[in-house]
Amino acid sequence: MTFDLVLKNGEIVFPGEGVARGSIAVKTGRIAAILAPDESVSARQVIDCTDRWILPGAIDPHTHVGFGAKEQDWTTESRTAALQGVTGLMTFWRSEDLAQSTPGWQREGEARSVIDFGFHFGVTSRSHVDAFPALAAKFGVTSLKVYLMYKGANGAAKGFTEVDDALLFSALAAAARVPGGVVGVHCENTEVIPFFRDPIKAAGRSDLGAWDDQSPGFLETENVFRVAYFGEKAGCPVNIVHMSAVESLDLVRRMRHADRPAINVETCIHYLSLTRDSDIGDLGKVNPPLRSQADVDGLWEGVRDGAIQTIGSDHVARKRATKGPDLWGATAGFPGIAQLWPILVSEGYHRRDIPIETLAATTSRNVAALYNLAGKGRIAPGYDADFAVVDPDATTVVRPSDYPSHSDYSPYEGMELRGAVTHTILRGMLLSENGQLSEAVDAAPRGQYLFRAN
Template sequence: MRLHITGGTLVTGAGAAPADLLCEDGRIAALLEPGQAVAADERLDASGLLVFPGFIDPHVHSRDPGITEKETFANSTAGALAGGLTTIFEMPNAVPPVTDAALFERRAREHGAVASVDFGLWGQALGEENLDDLGGIVEAGAVGIKLFWGYALDRATKRLVYTYADASPDEVIQPPKVGGVYAIVQRVAAAGGLFSAHCEERGVLAAAEATLPHGIVSYADLLTARPAIAEVAAVTAAGEFSLDSGCRFHVVHVSARRTVAAIAALQAAGAKITAEACAHYLVLTDADVERVGPAMKVYPPIRTADDQAALWDGLADGTLGTIASDHAPHAPAEKAKPLAEQPAGIHGVETLVPLVLDAMHRGRLRPEQVARLLSEQTAATFRVDHRKGRVRVGNDADFTLVDPARPWTIEQTKLHTLHPTSIFDGFSGHGAAVASVIRGELAMRDGEPVGAPRGALVRALPEERG
C-alpha cells in the first residue's frame, strides 16, 4: 500500500516548507519535492493545508474496563481520532489497573480490538504491593509508571479511594509515604522507565481543607482546599528523588506559577524532569466558573490568570514540553452535583487539538511549536519516537492535516464520547484538523472516522542504564 500526500506544507519542530510525502506499508518511505511524480495506490490532496506529524495526547483516562459507565476506550479513541489525534496514552486507573506485565498484555489485546487510534499504556504503582512488578511493566513497553500521589486504593478492585481515614487495612491499600515514593522511583530508575505522579501532597491538602469549617461551597473554597503549595511540595520531593536516582520524572497537569518555577529549578539542577500543560488550564481561569459552571472542577483546580500566564511562559521557554487533555469523563448526573460532591475531571480528548490550533491561529503558538508540543517532544519524552511523532523515513506514517483558518464551534452533542458533554460547549475558534493518516491509511476526514477502527499498541523503549 503506497499513499502519496501532495500539495501540503510540512510542519516540523524545525519549521515549515512545502513537501510531498510517500507512505509505504504503514511507514514513511520518502520526503519528496513538491510535484515530484511517484507511483502510488492512493493520493491525498493536502493543498492549502499544514501537514503535521501525527498529534499525540499523552494523558487520557478512559477507565475501561470496569468503570465503563463513565467512558469506554472505543468512545474515547473515536473522539481522539475525530479531533485530530493519531495516538493517545491511556492512564492505568481502570478495574483492574495495569499493575504487572501480564495485565499490560491483556489490556493491550482488549484495547487493540476497539481502538480508533494507536495507543500506549501507562502502568500503575501501588506502593509496596507491586514494587517487584514495576520493572516488568517497563520492559513490556509502558510509556510510564503512574502514582496517584496521596490516594488510597480499594484492596479488592484497586479503584482509587478519595476518603479513607477510617478505612481498615483489609479494605484499602494506604498510599505510600514519602519513603515509599522514593522506593518506587528507585525501581523505575533501575528499569530505565519514566515515573510520573498526580502531584498534590495529601498532608498539605488535609491542612488546607481544615481551614474551611463550612466545607467547599464556592469555587474560591475549592482553591483554598487545593492550594498550589500542595502541588509544589509533591513536585519538589519527586524531583529531588529524580535528581538523586537519575530517574526520568514527568509532571502531569501543571496548574500553578510556583510549580513552573519549581520545575525550571530542578531542570537547571540537572534533573531529568519534563512536564505537561493541559488545554483547560491554558484556556480557562477561576473567573470562568461564572459562565462555565462548577462542572469545570478538576484536580489540581483551574487557577488564576497569573497562573495561566506562567503556563504559557513555560511553554514558550521550554520548561513545559507537552500539552495534554487529561480526558477524565464522568456521567452527566455526577457532574451535576454540588461542587463539593461532584467528581473531578472533564471531557477533553476531542477538544484538545482545536483549542491548541486556535492558540496557533491567534499567534500564541507558532506552527513549529505545535509540532513540538503535540508530536515531537511528546514522542521523545515517552520514548516512542522510534515510531511516532517524527517525520523521518522508517517511522510510522502518522499525519494530522490542518486547515489553519477553518472556523469551528464546539457542539457537545456531536462529540464521540460516551456522554457527549463538554465544558467547552459553544466555544468558537479557528484552526481544525481536517484529515488524519494513521500508519499510511486515511483514518479521519472532516471530523469523522474513515473505515473500521485500526488502532494498535505502540511500546515505549526503556532507557538504557549504565
C-alpha cells in the first residue's frame, strides 16, 4: 500500500499514556498505522520528524470567535491557530435566537476556517434553556455556558436581565436530559465586587493588581461551590471554565466523589504563565483576573496530577487600542491561541518537568472526551490524522506580527519560550510548515464543523 503521508522517525506522544519512537502512516485523512522506527513504507509525502515530538493536534476548548472583526475572525484566527499546532477549536456562540442565527454562523466558519470547529451555546435567558434539547439535536451542540458574572446590575448593563441562580439550575436540569450534556460556568460573584472595587477606584489605583483586588479569588471559589452543588442536585456534569484561583481547585478536589456527576476543570494558559505582577499593564486585564504566583504554581500541580482536565486560551482577537485608556476603561480579554503549545512545552514540560503526554491530554484526549468529539484527540488507527510536530529544544519568540490575527498585540509579547511547532497537519493535510501557511489550504479552507450529538 502507498500511504498519503508518513510522519517518519519521531517521538510519538500518546496523550495520557506515554511516548514511543516510531512513524505514523496516514491514508484518506485518518491514521492508518503506527509503525516501528525501522519499518519502511511507501508514501506520497514524507515528513522527517527525527528528534521531534509528534503530538495530537491541539483542540482549544475556549475561544471567542467573532468578538474581534465578526465573521472575518474565522479567517484570521483559524490561520493563526494553524501556524502553531492547533487543529480545532471550540467557540462560544451567543445570540437572542440561537435556532435562527446558528446556521449562518456555522456557514461562515465552514467557508472561512482552515481548522475544524465546534460551538458552545451561551445561555442568557430562559428561552435558551427551554430550547436547548431541540437545539442540541439539530446542531450537535451538547455544551452550554452560563455567565454568572452577568447577574444583577452587571448583567443588566449589558442587556441581560434573566441571569440568576434559577437560570443556572434550569440550564443544569436541561443539559442533564441531553446525552453528553455538560454545562460550563463562568464563576465570579459580581454582586460582592463593588465592596472591593469602590474604595480601590477611590484611591486612584489603576495598576493590573487592582483588577485582582477588586475581584479576589474567593469570589470565584464561592461560585464554584454553588455550581458544583447544583450540578449534583440536577444530575448534570459541570465544567468550571477558565479557573484562575488555586482555592477553587482545592474546593473541587474536596467535592469530587465517584457517585456524583463530574466536576470538570478547565484553566487557561495565562493563568499558568502570567500573574497580577506581570509587567504588561492594561493588556493583562481579563475575567477572571490574573492572580498570584502561588495560584499559578497550584494550578500547575492540578495539571500534573490530573485535577485539571483541559487547558484553553480564552482567545479574543481585539485591538491594542481597546485596552485603555486605563485599567477601568480597557476591554477584558486578549489573544492567545498561538501560544497554547509554546506555553505548555516551555512552562509545563521544561520548567516543571510535567510529562509531555500529560500536557498533550489536556488539549486533545480530554477535550475530545468532554465534548464528544468523535475521531479526535488520540493517536491511534482510525482517528483523524491531526498533528502538531514540535521541536522541544527550539525557541519560540512571541511576536504578534508573525500571525495574521485581527489582534495587533499579545500579553506574551517578547517572551522567549522553549519549544517550537514546526508542522501542523489536519486530517492528513499540511496546514503549515516552519511558520508558513500552506498556500493551497489558505486559498481553499477545509475546516469542518464538529457535530457532536449522539
